[in-house]
Amino acid sequence: MVAVVSAGVRRPVLLHVPRGGASRPLPLVVALHGAGQTGRDFAEDTGYSKLADREHFLVAYPTAFGTRPFWNMNGHVAGKPDDVAYLRTALDRLQASACVDARRIYITGDSNGGGLTARAACELADRLAAAAPVAGGYSTLPVCRPTRPLPVLEIHGTGDQVVPYRGKGPQGAGSVAGWLGMWRRIDRCHGRARRGTPQPRVTVVAWNSCAPGTEVDHVRIEGEPHGWPGWSETRPSPPGPFSSTWTTWAFFRSHSR
Numbered sequence: 001m002v003a004v005v006s007a008g009v010r011r012p013v014l015l016h017v018p019r020g021g022a023s024r025p026l027p028l029v030v031a032l033h034g035a036g037q038t039g040r041d042f043a044e045d046t047g048y049s050k051l052a053d054r055e056h057f058l059v060a061y062p063t064a065f066g067t068r069p070f071w072n073m074n075g076h077v078a079g080k081p082d083d084v085a086y087l088r089t090a091l092d093r094l095q096a097s098a099c100v101d102a103r104r105i106y107i108t109g110d111s112n113g114g115g116l117t118a119r120a121a122c123e124l125a126d127r128l129a130a131a132a133p134v135a136g137g138y139s140t141l142p143v144c145r146p147t148r149p150l151p152v153l154e155i156h157g158t159g160d161q162v163v164p165y166r167g168k169g170p171q172g173a174g175s176v177a178g179w180l181g182m183w184r185r186i187d188r189c190h191g192r193a194r195r196g197t198p199q200p201r202v203t204v205v206a207w208n209s210c211a212p213g214t215e216v217d218h219v220r221i222e223g224e225p226h227g228w229p230g231w232s233e234t235r236p237s238p239p240g241p242f243s244s245t246w247t248t249w250a251f252f253r254s255h256s257r
Contacts, residue, residue, distance in 0.1 A: 122142070
C-alpha cells in the first residue's frame, strides 16, 4: 500500500508487485474503479494482478475520495478533490516507491473510472504511454488539450444504458463515435479504419495511420451492458471469451513514451 497525500487528503493506493519482484524497471498500469467501488474491489473484479504476475508488470489501484467513492472526472463536482492532480501526485509517489519504467505508464478504468481515464489521457499525456477507458462517460468532460498525441483504446457495449453508446439526448452528447473522432483529430489519423470481428458480437475498429507511435482503437461489443466486459477473465480472446483485462494490457504493451 502506498500513501498519497494530495490537497491535504491522505488516500492509499493498492500497489501490486508481480511475483519475483522488480529487479529492473517495470511497466505500470493504473486501474481506476467504477462508482461506489474501491481499488481493492477493482483488483478482485478484473483479475489484473493475476495477469500482472504472468506478464510481469506493476498495477496500481487508487481509491476515489468519500464513503461512496466517486471520481471527480469533470473536475467540477462540489466537495470533491481534483482527481487529476491526485493522480499526478500518485504517479510521483509510485515512481519513488517502486521500480517503474517511466516510459511505460498506462491508465485504464471502468465506468466512472473510465471517464477519469479519458480525462487523464488529455491532462496527463506528458506522463502516460497510452490510455484505455472502458464504458466511460464522456459527455461532461472538460475540453481536451493534451500536450502530445497519445495512443488510445476505447471499449464499449452497445447495450450500455448507463452511458449510452450513442450518447445522451438528441445531440448524442458523449457518444463513443464523438470521443473517438476527437482523438483521431488529436492523433492526426487519416485514411480508412481497419476492421475485424475476432469473435461473435465483437468488432474491432483501428485507425493506425496516425502521428508516429500512436493509434486510435475501438472495441464494440454488440448488446453488452454497462461494465467491464469479461470480469476476472485474463486469457487472450479468442479462443476464450472477450477479456477487457487482457485486451487493455495487449494494447498497452505495444506502446512506450
